[in-house]
Amino acid sequence: MTTIAIQNRPAIRPYPYSTGSSDASQSLQKLYEDTVASLRKSVTWNYLGGVLVALKETYKECSVDGWDGYGALPITQETYDEAVRFLNAMPSWLPMPEIVPEPNGDIGFEWNFGKNRTLVASVDGTNRITYASLLGTGNKSHGTEVFDGSIPQTLISHISRICP
Numbered sequence: 001m002t003t004i005a006i007q008n009r010p011a012i013r014p015y016p017y018s019t020g021s022s023d024a025s026q027s028l029q030k031l032y033e034d035t036v037a038s039l040r041k042s043v044t045w046n047y048l049g050g051v052l053v054a055l056k057e058t059y060k061e062c063s064v065d066g067w068d069g070y071g072a073l074p075i076t077q078e079t080y081d082e083a084v085r086f087l088n089a090m091p092s093w094l095p096m097p098e099i100v101p102e103p104n105g106d107i108g109f110e111w112n113f114g115k116n117r118t119l120v121a122s123v124d125g126t127n128r129i130t131y132a133s134l135l136g137t138g139n140k141s142h143g144t145e146v147f148d149g150s151i152p153q154t155l156i157s158h159i160s161r162i163c164p
Contacts, residue, residue: 048087051096055083055107062101073105078125082147083107086123089151094159097121106130117162121155123147133158 020029059080066072083099086109090096100108106122119133132142135158145152 048090048092048096051087051099052084054099055080055087058099058101058107059083067101068103070103072101072103075101075105075107076125079105079107079123082123082125082127083109085149086121086129086147086151089149091151091156094156095163111159111162113162113164119155119158119162129155131155131158133162135161 020026059075061067062072062075063077063080064074067074087096095111097109097111100110100120102108102122104124106124108120108122110118110120112118116134116137116139119131119135121129121131123129127147129145129147129152130143131145131154132140134140141154141158143154145154
């Protein structure tokens, strides 16, 4: 039996952002992604599998103009790819979010733990995360963070704060 230990730290980047363009670089990136995907089939990584499936289904359903019947913009391939990178970057000790397609073409991630304990973060394919949160009675936060392949500490802190 083989065992793998993964550290619980936000800096882990399961799918590092690669700027390589050579055939060798692309082959290595593909090999790395396939290896991580294989690891995710194990019990240890299974928590992410369902969310990735939901994301893919959401993308398929919402990648056309007017997917909501009211003129919503389609979700682009760039936005979907960024959403996959976002989910893969989530620390394993945080709960996985619900996937929420947005009418402006963004993909939202929602953590809802009841009244006044909610966070929604959205990606749009431009390496930017926009978020808004209710962090308990009378406490709100919102903003924009750069997405460089790891989840910004601000979001990790907010999710941890509202998590039961």
